[in-house]
Amino acid sequence: MRSPLELVVARPGPAFTVTFDDREITVLPGQTIAAALWAAGITSWRTTRGSGEPRGVFCGIGVCFDCLVTVNGRANQRACLVRAEAGDVIRTQEGTGHRGQRQQHG
Amino acid sequence: MAEGSPPHVAVVGAGPAGLAAALAAAARGVRVSLIDSAGEAGGQFYRQPAAALGARRPQVLHHQWRTWERLRVGLAAHVAEGRVTHLTDHHVWFVEGQSDGFTVHALLGPEQERPVAVGADAVLLATGGYEKVLPFPGWTLPGVVTAGGAQAMLKGGLVLPGRTVVVAGTGPLLMPVAAGLAAAGAEVAALVEAADPRTLARHARALAVHPAKLAEGARYAAELARRRVRVHVRHTVVAAHGSERVEAVTVAALDGNGRVRPGSERRIACDTLAVGHGMLPHTDLAEALGCRLDGTGVAVDEEQRTDVPGVWAAGETTGIGGAVLSLAEGRIAGLSIAARLNSRTPDARSYEAAAKARRALREFFAVLDTVYAPPAHWTEQVADDTVVCRCEEVPASAIRQAAGELGAGDVRTVKLLTRAGMGWCQGRMCGPAVAGLAGCEFQPSRRPFARPVPLGVLARAGDTDSADETNDMDDTDHQ
Numbered sequence: 001m002r003s004p005l006e007l008v009v010a011r012p013g014p015a016f017t018v019t020f021d022d023r024e025i026t027v028l029p030g031q032t033i034a035a036a037l038w039a040a041g042i043t044s045w046r047t048t049r050g051s052g053e054p055r056g057v058f059c060g061i062g063v064c065f066d067c068l069v070t071v072n073g074r075a076n077q078r079a080c081l082v083r084a085e086a087g088d089v090i091r092t093q094e095g096t097g098h099r100g101q102r103q104q105h106g
Numbered sequence: 107m108a109e110g111s112p113p114h115v116a117v118v119g120a121g122p123a124g125l126a127a128a129l130a131a132a133a134r135g136v137r138v139s140l141i142d143s144a145g146e147a148g149g150q151f152y153r154q155p156a157a158a159l160g161a162r163r164p165q166v167l168h169h170q171w172r173t174w175e176r177l178r179v180g181l182a183a184h185v186a187e188g189r190v191t192h193l194t195d196h197h198v199w200f201v202e203g204q205s206d207g208f209t210v211h212a213l214l215g216p217e218q219e220r221p222v223a224v225g226a227d228a229v230l231l232a233t234g235g236y237e238k239v240l241p242f243p244g245w246t247l248p249g250v251v252t253a254g255g256a257q258a259m260l261k262g263g264l265v266l267p268g269r270t271v272v273v274a275g276t277g278p279l280l281m282p283v284a285a286g287l288a289a290a291g292a293e294v295a296a297l298v299e300a301a302d303p304r305t306l307a308r309h310a311r312a313l314a315v316h317p318a319k320l321a322e323g324a325r326y327a328a329e330l331a332r333r334r335v336r337v338h339v340r341h342t343v344v345a346a347h348g349s350e351r352v353e354a355v356t357v358a359a360l361d362g363n364g365r366v367r368p369g370s371e372r373r374i375a376c377d378t379l380a381v382g383h384g385m386l387p388h389t390d391l392a393e394a395l396g397c398r399l400d401g402t403g404v405a406v407d408e409e410q411r412t413d414v415p416g417v418w419a420a421g422e423t424t425g426i427g428g429a430v431l432s433l434a435e436g437r438i439a440g441l442s443i444a445a446r447l448n449s450r451t452p453d454a455r456s457y458e459a460a461a462k463a464r465r466a467l468r469e470f471f472a473v474l475d476t477v478y479a480p481p482a483h484w485t486e487q488v489a490d491d492t493v494v495c496r497c498e499e500v501p502a503s504a505i506r507q508a509a510g511e512l513g514a515g516d517v518r519t520v521k522l523l524t525r526a527g528m529g530w531c532q533g534r535m536c537g538p539a540v541a542g543l544a545g546c547e548f549q550p551s552r553r554p555f556a557r558p559v560p561l562g563v564l565a566r567a568g569d570t571d572s573a574d575e576t577n578d579m580d581d582t583d584h585q
C-alpha cells in the first residue's frame with residue numbers, strides 16, 4: 001500500500017525510539033509526538049477529567065488542546081506541536097495530569 | 107524608532123499573507139521581524155515536512171508550489187541580507203501597544219515557557235484562521251479529526267490518521283483534503299458534502315472571473331473520480347460510532363430545507379472521520395489591541411490598515427478567502443507599511459493589480475460562503491447528551507437549559523452558566539456550536555491572551571527592564 005513517506009519520496013534521518021506507556025515505539029526525526037503516535041497506530045493518549053473519555057488529535061494545529069499528553073513528567077503538552085526526541089517518556093494523560101505528575105515527582 | 111535606523115515592522119505569522127507582506131516591505135527598506143510558531147515558514151497552506159524527514163518531492167502534497175518556491179527563495183535572500191529576521195518556534199501571546207511603537211510578546215520553543223519580547227514601530231497581524239466543526243453524536247471519539255488537521259498532520263508529519271477515512275462537512279477544503287489523503291494511501295470511503303455545489307451555477311457572474319479557481323475544483327473532482335471516491339452531496343454526518351475510537355459513521359441525505367431525510371441514513375465503516383464546516387479567523391491579538399472587527403474578521407481599509415494606528419492585518423485574519431487572497435492582501439499591507447513608516451502615502455498604482463485580485467476574490471468567497479453553509483437544521487442532529495464544549499465536557503442539554511429555562515441570550519451568559527468555553531481552548535472549538543444551540547449570534551469572544559501563558563511570565567512581562575526593543579529575555583532566569 002502507498003504511504004505518505006513513499007508519496008513524497010522521503011529519505012528520513014535515522015529513526016529513534018521513545019516510550020508510550022512503557023511501550024517502545026519507533027519515531028522518524030522531525031515528527032511531532034502526535035505524528036509519531038499516529039504512525040504507531042495510536043490515536044488516543046488522554047482521558048478527560050470529567051468522564052474519563054479517550055481523546056487524541058482533533059484540530060492538529062495547536063488550537064483545541066484535545067491532544068494533551070504527559071512528556072518526561074510534564075503534563076499538558078500539546079502532542080501536535082511538540083517534536084519527539086530520542087528517549088522521550090510519553091504517558092497517557094489522565095484528567096488534568098496532575099496526579100500523574102505527583103506520582104512521578106515523589 | 108532610533109535615529110537613522112530603518113523602520114521596523116513585526117509580522118506575526120509566516121503563512122502566505124505574512125510572507126508576501128514581509129517580502130514587499132523588506133524590498134522597500136523596512137526591517138522585518140517575521141515571527142511564527144512553526145519551525146518552518148509556510149503557515150498551514152504551505153506547511154512543510156520537517157527537514158529531517160528528507161522529503162524529496164514535498165510538492166506532491168501541495169498546490170501552487172511555484173508560488174511557494176518564489177516566497178521561500180525571496181525570504182531566504184532577505185534573511186541572508188539581514189533585512190528579515192525569521193523567528194521560528196515563537197508563539198505570540200500578546201501584542202502590547204506603547205506610545206512609540208509595539209512590543210510583541212512570544213513564548214519560545216516546544217514548552218512555550220521562555221519569554222521573548224520584540225519591539226517594533228508597526229505590526230502586521232497575519233495570524234490566519236482555524237477550522238470550525240459543529241458537534242454531532244460521537245464527534246469527540248479519537249479518530250474524529252478536523253479535515254484541516256488531518257491535512258496538516260499529513261503535510262507536516264507525513265502520517266495518516268487511519269486506513270479508511272470518511273471526509274465530511276461542508277466547504278471547499280474537503281475536496282483537497284480527500285484527494286490528499288487518498289494520494290497518500292488512505293482509502294477514502296466517502297466524501298460527504300452538506301452543500302450542493304451545483305447551486306454555484308446560480309452565481310455564474312461572480313465565478314466566471316475565476317477560471318483558475320473553477321479549474322482547481324474540477325481537477326479535484328476528477329482526481330476523486332479517478333480514485334473511485336464516492337461523493338455524496340446534500341448529505342451530512344449524523345453520528346460517529348465506536349467506543350475507544352471511531353469505527354463507523356452514519357450519513358444521511360438532506361432535504362431541500364436542510365433537514366435529514368428520514369430513512370436515508372446509512373452506515374459507513376471507517377477508522378477515521380475528517381470533518382469540517384468552514385473556517386474562522388484568528389482575531390485574538392487584534393482584539394486585545396482594540397482593533398474593530400467586521401463580522402468575524404478584523405476590519406481593514408484599502409491599505410489593509412486596522413483602525414488602530416500602526417497595526418495592519420492581512421490574510422484569513424481579516425476574513426476567510428484562501429491563499430491567493432492572502433497573498434494579495436499581504437502584498438498590499440507590505441507596500442502600505444513601507445510607505446507609511448516613511449511618512450508617505452502609498453502609490454495606489456503600486457498595488458493596483460493586487461487590489462483588483464483582492465476585490466474579485468472577496469466577491470468569489472462571499473459566494474462560496476452562501477453555497478457552502480452547514481445544514482440549516484444541524485442542531486436537530488445534536489442529541490442532548492452530545493458533548494458540545496470538548497474541554498469542559500458540557501453537554502448540549504446544559505446549553506439548551508441555559509438558553510431556555512435560564513434565559514441566556516448570548517454566548518457569554520451561556521458560558522457563565524455552563525462553563526462552555528472556559529476550558530483550555532477558550533471556546534475556540536465550541537463557540538459557533540454554543541451560539542447555534544442557544545439560538546444567538548456568534549461573535550468572537552474577547553480573550554486577553556492568544557494562548558496560555560505561565561504566571562511567572564505574566565508577572566515579569568511588566569518589568570521595564572525586559573521590555574526594551576528587541577530584547578530577548580532568553581538568558582534571564584525563568585523559574
